Amino acid sequence: MSRVSEIEALKSETVVRRNWIEAGITVALEWAATFLIGTLTALVFANAVGRYFLAKPLPWTEEMAINLLIWIAGVGIVLAGMRQSLICCNILSERMSGRQMRVLAAFCALLGAVVMAYLSWLTWRYIGKFGGDLSPILKIPKYVGISGLFFATAGLTATLLLSIFKR
Template sequence: MMPLLDAETGASAASGWRAKSVLVLTRLLEAAAMVLMSALAALVLANAVGRYAFSSPLPWSEELIRNILVWIVATGMVLAGLRQSLICCDILIGRISPGVRRVLSIVCGLAGSAVLFYCAYLTWQYLALFGRDVSPILRIPKGVMIGGVFFALAGLAVTVLASVFKREPR
């Protein structure tokens, strides 16, 4: 399957408006990941300095760090899906004909996307039930963390589905 985005160059394999929209989405996700990683590093550093230099750790940092980590993973998963750089096994793919390979990639893409959409649906239901519960110290709604899981599942499902309908170069 052809990636929606080249992992090395960042160039889109699509043409026209699709290429621009994939590139804009990628840049937004990369920027979000950089901001989240910076915030995570700053929080961990501040907590370590507080704990070891002043014997006073930040009691609320763990809650925030946990939420940030979920969103970092979610953002990374969607970026990996756009670049089609998720872990896979290509041993079988190299041994089958291009026609069978295309049919197999369509079937696997549709099945994988369906499973991911179903898991996203279940996460949405869980979010509706428990999303308003709050954390003990900062009172952050648990929906923030659950929303990260939903974003990862739905985003990955969309990237898998988009790769199914992507035209192969001739």
Template structure:
């Protein structure tokens, strides 16, 4: 059993960052943004826990701030995963196809997936127009800041789904 686990661990490979110059720069910016968001999120959670248990005075605003940061962190993370082409996929059918039909199915899936993401982004944009100016209860930050994370994630994912169609093989 231990040998199987060890073997499985060595077979796992991280997908390399994107190869193009623009993609590398974008990947660098997104990774650093994700690290900064994670660091701030960690500090806020620690500060709240420390304040709660050391001084019996929790910082209620940190919960709301952490929620906002976590949504933005997820948005950045999904774009990074899309750029690296490491999103979860099910290739039970496609791996059995010859290269020609495989490309056709991959192209169809990329176009359909991207169109779906663009449509969801459009719906999110409409939602943002209606509810984006509502204020959060504690920090009084417009909810548009939170909703915008979903919009950015959907647009980023829609674009990254199309990237393989334009890569030369």
């Protein structure tokens, strides 16, 4: 086997391994989103039944719903970043050549990653200062919900940086 064919085989193996890892992460995030949305639906439905049919609302479900919504948004944004399906405006990029478009995409991904990393750092500091505060009914620490925001910003930072290296 020649040196060139060995290098090509290693590149192919690396791409397959990376695709397998990405697919595994994507499936795990999809299942997490399914579980979170299903749980949120069940809680809202239980509260509605309690409130309108039994005249006994379940106020604790609102605290849970708030935390679940943060995590649903976090998981969703990371999935969108992994699939390269974040909202974008193509007015400028459609008028560019292939090389110019790749440079612009890399610049935008790098800028976005820097902004998301900064937001991750701010979220981490917020969790450090206020994460121990408890919710009024269930006494859930504030870090449980805010960790979803940290997951979103850190995950989006990672997906944006990975998109640069994929190009």
